Amino acid sequence: MDLIGLLVTVVILGVVFYVLWWLVGVIGLPEPFNKVAMVLIALIAVVILLSLLFGGINLPTLRFR
Numbered sequence: 001m002d003l004i005g006l007l008v009t010v011v012i013l014g015v016v017f018y019v020l021w022w023l024v025g026v027i028g029l030p031e032p033f034n035k036v037a038m039v040l041i042a043l044i045a046v047v048i049l050l051s052l053l054f055g056g057i058n059l060p061t062l063r064f065r
Helices: 003-027 030-051
Strands: none
Touching: 003 030
């Protein structure tokens, strides 16, 4: 994966996880469930980001041709 493709993928994943984070905050879950949902979203985002950066997974990239 080239650098531009990696950057585009990271930005798209960042937007997706930000929308999930915002959605959990807007829904207004009770406190223990809200904290658990936020922690799960953060952990999944960190694992996917680290795996993407260190070559663990190959996500489809956008090709500009």
